[in-house]
Amino acid sequence: MSLPNGPRNPNFVLTLQWIAKPLEVLEELDQKYGDPFAIAGSNFATVFFSNPQAIQELLTANPDLFDCGLGNKTLQPILGDHSLILLDNERHQRQRRLLTPPFHGERLRTYGKTICDITEHVMSQWTVGESFFVRSYMQEISLRVILHTVFGLHEGQRFEQLRHLLSSLLDSIGSPLSSSLLYFQKLQRDLGPWSPWGRFLRLRQQIDQLLYAEIQQRREQFNSSGTDILSLLLAARDELGQPMTDVELRDELMTMLFAGHETTASALAWALYWIEQLPEVRDKLLKELKSLDDSDPSAAAKLPYLAAVCSETLRIYPIAITAFARVLKSPFQLMGYQFEPGTQLVPCIYLLHQRPDLFPEPKRFKPERFLERQFSPYEYLPFGGSNRRCIGMAFALFEMKLVLATILRRNQLALTNRRQIKPVRRGVTAAPPSWMQMTVVSQQKSAPTSSAALIR
Ligand code: HEM
Numbered sequence: 001m002s003l004p005n006g007p008r009n010p011n012f013v014l015t016l017q018w019i020a021k022p023l024e025v026l027e028e029l030d031q032k033y034g035d036p037f038a039i040a041g042s043n044f045a046t047v048f049f050s051n052p053q054a055i056q057e058l059l060t061a062n063p064d065l066f067d068c069g070l071g072n073k074t075l076q077p078i079l080g081d082h083s084l085i086l087l088d089n090e091r092h093q094r095q096r097r098l099l100t101p102p103f104h105g106e107r108l109r110t111y112g113k114t115i116c117d118i119t120e121h122v123m124s125q126w127t128v129g130e131s132f133f134v135r136s137y138m139q140e141i142s143l144r145v146i147l148h149t150v151f152g153l154h155e156g157q158r159f160e161q162l163r164h165l166l167s168s169l170l171d172s173i174g175s176p177l178s179s180s181l182l183y184f185q186k187l188q189r190d191l192g193p194w195s196p197w198g199r200f201l202r203l204r205q206q207i208d209q210l211l212y213a214e215i216q217q218r219r220e221q222f223n224s225s226g227t228d229i230l231s232l233l234l235a236a237r238d239e240l241g242q243p244m245t246d247v248e249l250r251d252e253l254m255t256m257l258f259a260g261h262e263t264t265a266s267a268l269a270w271a272l273y274w275i276e277q278l279p280e281v282r283d284k285l286l287k288e289l290k291s292l293d294d295s296d297p298s299a300a301a302k303l304p305y306l307a308a309v310c311s312e313t314l315r316i317y318p319i320a321i322t323a324f325a326r327v328l329k330s331p332f333q334l335m336g337y338q339f340e341p342g343t344q345l346v347p348c349i350y351l352l353h354q355r356p357d358l359f360p361e362p363k364r365f366k367p368e369r370f371l372e373r374q375f376s377p378y379e380y381l382p383f384g385g386s387n388r389r390c391i392g393m394a395f396a397l398f399e400m401k402l403v404l405a406t407i408l409r410r411n412q413l414a415l416t417n418r419r420q421i422k423p424v425r426r427g428v429t430a431a432p433p434s435w436m437q438m439t440v441v442s443q444q445k446s447a448p449t450s451s452a453a454l455i456r
Contacts, residue, residue, distance in 0.1 A: 023321065075258075119406040122144070285408060
């Protein structure tokens with residue numbers, strides 16, 4: 001059977017619209033063509049699915065039928081060829097086995113105090129009566145947290161340089177306009193330090209120098225009992241007993257830093273937006289937070305209403321609009337269609353999360369829906385699924401809950417401008433706009449703890 005309905009040989013305008021307003025484009029195509037729809041070019045087709053049955057079949061099929069790394073080539077200039085996100089097959093599985101444990105289980109609890117201390121430190125820059133840009137502060141928190149997890153430290157000159165350069169690099173491809181650099185290879189031309197691609201390349205080179213310097217130093221002073229990600233990667237050996245090369249290490253470090261902070265920062269900024277936009281949500285949350293035990297920094301991770309607020313935040317505006325494209329290696333049947341090799345099959349997270357049969361009144365922020373029923377991993381998938389499911393899922397949710405609890409217990413915030421805010425493209429994700437501001441209405445200062453004092 002032929003492809004599902006949808007635009008054929010789409011013109012440049014659709015690509016530009018997709019870059020500028022991805023959610024609107026998905027909604028329009030869904031309304032016009034229904035589920036699934038296919039965008040077919042001269043070389044290959046991309047098919048978007050937004051019903052749980054099809055997504056279940058796709059995500060439970062033998063993963064050997066698909067390549068995913070191939071579909072993520074847009075990220076190659078940032079992450080490099082050896083990134084987990086760009087790998088497939090055996091190498092992908094091996095790197096995943098290595099990188100998953102530090103983001104799970106008991107290890108999470110060891111990050112609890114650091115996450116709370118970092119949040120306290122960043123919040124201490126806010127002044128009562130003044131406004132702040134929410135996303136940039138959330139980004140400072142999540143970047144400090146992931147740097148700590150990856151390198152095991154959160155201070156020092158190299159750390160500060162990395163923090164600034166990484167933020168600048170992501171800003172250089174963050175806006176809808178500059179993110180076109182990733183989508184159109186023809187724009188990737190170095191026309192000097194002031195040209196967009198020239199600036200990107202120079203920032204990347206500076207970051208690489210810092211990463212290679214850190215790798216070199218850590219190789220020389222190797223500590224086999226280190227629990228940070230770089231220590232684990234340095235200790236890893238392949239089936240021939242060979243360690244990872246410097247380039248492989250660089251790409252994997254960059255992957256964790258890149259995938260592990262902007263996503264969480266955007267989710268945190270959205271959560272604060274909804275909490276401050278909806279007084280009834282805020283009141284319920286504050287009531288729940290009152291029960292927290294101060295002696296356990298990780299206690300917030302167990303609060304049910306806070307968990308529901310985080311789930312609803314990631315439902316209504318998922319940070320990743322779609323999961324990775326599954327690029328077919330062999331013919332595959334789904335929903336009565338026979339898809340040919342090369343076809344990209346995409347679980348569309350945004351459209352799935354907007355289905356009124358699963359989420360009645362989908363445009364309303366209602367955390368209660370997550371307390372009233374459980375959703376299957378094919379009905380709700382902010383972190384994707386199958387062998388590519390986000391390895392940072394547990395970590396991101398843990399971080400979100402602790403950061404929100406720390407902020408809300410100490411601050412009364414208000415949206416500086418109460419108008420409705422819509423997501424904008426941020427690189428390959430959708431995020432709240434950088435201009436979204438909040439005002440600190442009142443603040444309860446905390447006594448600095450020993451480790452908060454260390455974070456400069
Ligand atoms: C709210 C925060 C986050 C969201 C919404 C998110 C979402 C996603 C999604 C949708 C995918 C694709 C999964 C698929 O196609 O099935 C993914 C993959 C990935 N995420 Fe996250 N993520 C978040 C935080 C993190 C964090 C904190 C890390 C830190 C390690 C991380 C690392 C990764 C990696 C390495 C992959 C690629 C996995 C693979 O290819 O096997 N993410 N994420």
